[in-house]
Amino acid sequence: MRSIPAEPDFTEAQSAEKVVWGQLRRDLPDDAVVAHSVQVRDGRAECEIDLLVFWPGVGLAAIEVKGGLVSVDDGQWYQSGGIEGRRRIQSPVVQSQSSMHAFRTWMEKQLGSRVSSRFAYMACFPYTRVPRQWEMAGCARTLILDADDLVSPAVRIREAIEREGGGTNPLATSFMDRMLPKLGQLESIVDLSYSAREAEDSQDQLTERQAILLAATRSLPRVRYVGGAGSGKTWLAVEKAKRLAKEGKRVGLFCYNKGLSQHLRNQVQGWRQAAPIFTGEFHEYALRLGVRDGEGQEYFDEQLPQELLGLAGSLLQTEKLDAVVVDEAQDFAPL
Known part of the structure; x- marks a missing residue:
């Protein structure tokens, strides 16, 4: 070694x-x-x-x-x-x-x-x-x-x-x-930082295949991107959320686990223009809406969805999301 x-x-x-x-x-x-x-x-x-x-x-x-x-x-x-x-x-x-x-x-x-x-x-x-x-x-x-x-x-x-x-x-x-x-x-300390402007601009440089995917699905109300690990799905999720936000939509960019949640937040926190209304774990978003906290499979599969359904009817139109983007959707139970 x-x-x-x-x-x-x-x-x-x-x-x-x-x-x-x-x-x-x-x-x-x-x-x-x-x-x-x-x-x-x-x-x-x-x-x-x-x-x-x-x-x-x-x-x-x-x-x-x-x-x-x-x-x-x-x-x-x-x-x-x-x-x-x-x-x-x-x-x-x-x-x-x-x-x-x-x-x-x-x-x-x-x-x-x-x-x-x-x-x-x-x-x-x-x-x-x-x-x-x-x-x-x-x-x-x-x-x-x-x-x-x-x-x-x-x-x-x-x-x-x-x-x-x-x-x-x-x-x-x-x-x-x-x-x-x-x-x-990079010697003893690796400084991998780059400015928020550079980070955002780098996301504008689409590969041809990614540009085709986003353009072809722009008018579809519900889309699922499927690919192997490392194929760029997270990049597509972030870019899709960015484009929807720039159109004036209230966007939620969600995932299931904390590690990916922090990574997504790091990607969007320096955007100069429109950003998602919420970026992070779906569970955290549900708690912000007033859902009671809990744990265990029954809570996530039954109690949390039922409480969310009850709260949805009381939300003002300005509080509702226009678009939802989910990264690593396979981590969630099927609807």
């Missing part, structure tokens, strides 16, 4: 990352590359990929490392430490997912082509044991590396990339060789 930088300068606070890096160095094949502490900026949001794995013939993996004892209770993540023995932390899975999206967006801009290689986001807890059958909404057990998995992490990383990674192709060595120099040119 090759490392970027060759000998990372781990701080005392990064001791857990050093342990994981050492295990990867021993277990990954010689042609794999691991980049440490890749700091990225998606719009105004700052993200960091603790360990970014490039594995030729397999794909990429962004790994968020959390030391100490990690737990989750009623959807809230905790890490050992603090006065009470544990402290609240942001979901490491969401952190990893957001960082992956940010890195992919920037790299595609640098290369001038899509990153269609399989790309997984993962969380690693080197001092915590996670039951093999554990799972929670938005996070399969495959995406977690625990203390036992670190005995042979390469097997688990390959499994995560091949089973859960977004993208259509294994990582080609030639494509990896195009990406790695971009990291080397």
Whole structure:
């Protein structure tokens, strides 16, 4: 395994990352590359990929490392430490997912082509044991590396990339060789920011196929775009929402999970002209309308839709949406 930088300068606070890096160095094949502490900026949001794995013939993996004892209770993540023995932390899975999206967006801009290689986001807890059958909404057990998995992490990383990674192709060595120099040119801190104007203008440069799709479906009241992971569906969703908003429509741009929600917000927050009325998780939008919060399959499949239906009749015309755009619609239950 090759490392970027060759000998990372781990701080005392990064001791857990050093342990994981050492295990990867021993277990990954010689042609794999691991980049440490890749700091990225998606719009105004700052993200960091603790360990970014490039594995030729397999794909990429962004790994968020959390030391100490990690737990989750009623959807809230905790890490050992603090006065009470544990402290609240942001979901490491969401952190990893957001960082992956940010890195992919920037790299595609640098290369001038899509990153269609399989790309997984993962969380690693080197001092915590996670039951093999554990799972929670938005996070399969495959995406977690625990203390036992670190005995042979390469097997688990390959499994995560091949089973859960977004993208259509294994990582080609030639494509990896195009990406790695971009990291080397950015030295120790990777500033992937670019202005809101540049971000918006770059979205105006449609590929021929995307332009045809949007133009051909402009007058249709209901459209579904279907494609493999990494084929540009999120880009189409953002662009469609942008065009509808510019037409003066009240637009809702929705998704299901927090990581993608943050990525969508980063994409639209700097728009100079019309923007969606709401961008983010559909559940959050429902709560804003006055739906009671809840959890469990019955709540999301039955209670929440019924309450929304009851509220819809009382909304003023100016409060209703003219258009709804949903990214990753397969995450929602079928109507």
